[in-house]
Amino acid sequence: MGISTGTPGQIYLDLKQASENLLGLSFSNPIPLTLGLLNLKWKVQTERGIFVVKQFSKERYESFGLKQVAFEQEFALREQLRQYEHGTPCPRLLTNNHNVIHVSENGERFVVIEFMSGDNLLPGTFTKSQMYSLGKVTAHMHNVFNDGTHGKETITKFVPPSIKQRLEKWKQISAQSIGNEKALHLISKQIAATEHFYSTG
Known part of the structure; x- marks a missing residue:
């Protein structure tokens, strides 16, 4: 496949021309991301809205x-497009x-x-409703991915530990972290969250 040649500006012009030829899309006002x-990325204006190339x-x-x-x-991006078509809130890819x-x-x-606008949330700042929404979307993504389109594996590649096993693991880590107050504080929050889900599950 070779190595990319040219400056970012030259590569952008190459992609701009290709997008006009392949997608009938004219770019303007590129903003580097x-x-x-x-990977080079630009936010661009087009006659059909805002996109990222x-x-x-x-x-x-x-x-x-x-x-x-x-x-x-290719597999991942085709699945993203399929997820979009099945209602998962993710960016739409343009095809040719x-x-x-x-x-x-x-x-x-x-x-x-x-292009989809949004904010990056810091760990520990999610609200309950945001966490609930995230869980619903994640479950929806799993349901779409596991609808049989990609076939089924005969051997399970990953079996998640039970909540009891998770609690035991976090308590072991807590015992190993005595003296590290910052780590113990974070571990205690993790244990409390796990116990909460264990009691409500």
């Missing part, structure tokens, strides 16, 4: 085997001839995703 490792860095995934990474990215990942003339792999 800096979170994430090596994301380039997949070849350098980032080179040591993992680019073909395998490309396969896994059923492709979710597009390739520019210079060989850059990229996606165009609907």
